[in-house]
Amino acid sequence: MNGEPRKRISERALSVWRIYGMIGLAVSFAAFAAVIVLIIIFDGPKWIIPILILLFIGEGYLFLFFIPRLRWRRWRYEVREQEIEIQQGLFTVRRTLIPMIRVQHVDSKQGPLFKKYKLASVTISTAATVHEIPALDEEEAEELRYSISRLARVAYDDV
Amino acid sequence: MSEKKRLHPISVIVNIVKQLKDAFFPLLLLVIVGNRTISMMWDIAVPSAVVMYTIVIGIVSWLRFTYRLEEGELRIEHGVFVRKKRYIPFERIQGVSISEGFLQRLAGVVKVNIETAGNQLGEAEVVLTAVTREEAERIQRWIRKAKEMINDEMMLLDENTASSFVSIHQPLQEEAKNIIFSMSFWEVFQVAVTSGGALSVIAAIFLFISQFDDLIPYEMLYKDAQTMFAHGLFDTMMAVLLIFIAAYMISIIQNMLRYAFFTVEKIDEDIVISRGLLERRKVTTPVARVQGIVIKENMIRRWLGYASVYIIHAGGALDGGHHGSIILCPLIKKERIASVISSCLPEYSIHHEFNALPKRACIRYTARPLYVLILPVCIAAYFLRPWGLLLLLWLPIVSYFGYLSYKAAGWAISPHQLALRSGFFNMKAMYMLKNRIQSMEASSTWFQKRKHLGTIAATVMPGIGARGEVADLDQEDVKTIYAWLKRTNEASKVSSD
Structure with missing residues (x-):
């Protein structure tokens, strides 16, 4: 097998994928926010809140930077x-x-x-x-x- | 033969029976669950009106249905209120299959299914419900002859696309009939006993019961159930067991009827498979439309040294719902497969040895069944202590099955053919010719890559049945297979450069 396929797809794909990622994040932001609000209202354990925020940030990094980048690097034809x-x-x-x-x-x-x-x-x-x-x-x-x-x-x- | 022809009058009865069968359940519901305030007269009047209507329509539509073969087309006119004409050029006809229902047999006629190319559009088939046998053969011959003429004009037509035709060069009279494969009564019985059809019968029974959803008096049923439980778990289990046995029996009978007098013939370039006791089915598949061969061995049959052989063919569902996959030999001694295949599909060769997977793939195969099972089994074992701990025994057993499927998996290539084998309970070996492979896929996950392993998959037709896949090959082997599909291309590139 003579190496990988040579051509890459357009780098602008990253921008589009990031927009998709943003749409996904907006949905999960709503979900996270709802959980946090519920915790505050019903006086739940407060220590969950920073964990949720960290999770959200992690998800953001994954879907806006890490995954689009890796996917772009892998895509060849x-x-x-x-x-x-x-x-x-x-x-x-x-x-x-x-x-x-x-x-x-x-x-x-x-x-x-x-x-x-x-x-x-x-x-x-x-x-x-x-x-x-x-x-x-x-x-x-x-x-x-x-x-x-x-x-x-x-x-x-x-x- | 250009005069308009009608079907045999028995088709009136066939159609009426079919219509009434379809209308039976709705009618029954109407009568039983229907409005009770209206007089009893309704209960008789409505169904009898429906029956009358069906009969009249049946007769009229028989009168209106005519067909003729004219100017290279099959021309059908039909319709009771709206008159419809349908002209089908012979080159659009993919195949002709002949079958006999019970009523057709009584009248000594056959049913002709004419399958056309437009099967994506829904109107895939034209059915001539009842014509005499001679007439059916005449239609087949006529279409073949017409196609032959077309073929001569279009010799360069691509042979590999799904819609290709077969070239039949000999006239029909000289055709060489030879029976390649047939099954004795005893073998048919064995097929029936070893098939996994029992489950499907159970499903059918449940479906049947669910039809009566509205009619079942639930309170009574619950009472029954209560007394049943009162009698103890034992009785319930016996009842379930009885249902299973009954289902199994039904499945055996069904399979016996289906595969009775199973024969495979090769007539020129067609493979003709006929089977069935009550309903005689006959399927004709041109060799050129065969996309691959699948040899399946379920556990019981493998144990007895038997396998079943399927052919994957492009085209429509001539075999009654089995889209793409036609059974060539329901049950055959493994040693005989090679000779049957070489006499009906000489391009394929069956006998070769399979290359095993590397040792380091073994651990992945034995661990794979555990991924999904380990958590639920452990939880169940914990909560059902102490006896639940026995469930843990299940884990080494499934991983042993994983080991066995590691043993079964393998691949083989020859210059023109790729064979991939996988699975344990249902071992499946798929044989594909190089010029039938539509695309090939080599993949490896992160874990596979670490161990220098990969997965290879090849597709010959849409659908899961027409895709062969083996996981955890040595990456070098994956490369070899991948390059194998490439190489001819490179060789032909040299010639074209």
Whole structure:
């Protein structure tokens, strides 16, 4: 196996993931706040409060910095003439190999948040599986979609 | 044959019976739970009106249903109030299967299921409920011939996509019929006895009971239950045991009916599987649509030296709900598998040895069942002292099972084929051809990486059944398998460069 796939996804992915993380944190902030308020109202053991605050800070660090960073570092892909290779995962590093002849179609898509950051994700479908490369630069995604579908067609003709 | 044809009149009765069967429970509820203030007349009037309506509709829809084969299309016109026309080009037809229900057998006719490519859209099948056997064969022949013509024009059509057709080059008359596999009555009985179907029967019984939710007089039932408990736990357990035995018996009978006269034939490039006693089912699968082979051995069968063989095929659910996976041999002596496979799917080879996992994976396999069990078992043991402590014995037993599944797991590659084997209670070996693998995945968790281990998985079709996976291979082996799928690509790249 000749090393990891070479290309990385856009660094702006980090910003988007952080926004997602923030949304998640807002929800858990509400939950933490509710518990703290309940403890105060019902005169519960006060020593829990600093622990909860620490937990919240820890969660914030995890979801805003640690996880997005690690995920970005892990995410790699490479499109070669005969195959596509993807590597991803936080705790579990997963590498996927898709032979080019098996590619049925390629989609690129862009949500509102992605649009703001000029990002797009590319989805590669085979007859059995769907694989996504998230958060590529808009133009890169477009180019990738085009080149994969062209390579897939060439690979088809060869068979 | 371009004249419009009707189905055999027996289809009127088949349809009516089916409709009434569907309407039976709602009607029953209506009568029993329905409004009591209205006179008894209603209880008779409503059902009889429904029955009358069903019969009339059944006859009219039979009159309206016509089919014909014309200009390379199957043309169907039907509909009672709204007239519908459905034209299906032959190239859209994925497969034709013939089956016989009980009523069809009485009339000496068959049911033809025509499966079309649009199965994502819901209207997957056209059913000709009752046609004569000769007519069914004529339809099959006609469609084959038409496809053959199309195929000649489109020889370059990709063979590997799910929607590919088979090329049938010989005319039907010269076809070489040979029976590859069949089962004796005794073998069918063994299948029935060793199958795990009993549980599904129990589930069905519960489902059946839940149908009567509204009808069961709960107070009486509770009283019954009370007396039952009064009689002691023993009686209750006996009752449960009896239910289990009865369920098992039913399952045996069901399986016997299902697999009776099981035969596999190879006709040209098709594998034809027929089975069933009351309802004769016949499934035709083109070899080109087979995506992989799965050999399953449950514990009892392995012990007796038997296994069952499935083929994974692309296309629809011709086998009645078994999407993607068709049973090729319900029960077969392990030594015979290789010869059966080589005569019906010669591209595959079965006999080779599996490479074992490295020793250091053993500890992970034996520990794996403990992750989930250790906490609940310990808690239960603590609270149910002193006898509950016996539960702790369960832990070494499950970890021994883990050890056995470590022994069972393995992999094998040959130039064109990958085989992955895993599981202990239900040992599953999956054989995949290189040009059928849609994607491959190599992964390793942090713990695996520390021990230089990894997991390999390959997918040939959507669905869990069509994915092979083995955990805790040596990372070098993972790389070998991963590179194996790559290598042809690199070889062909050389030629294209």
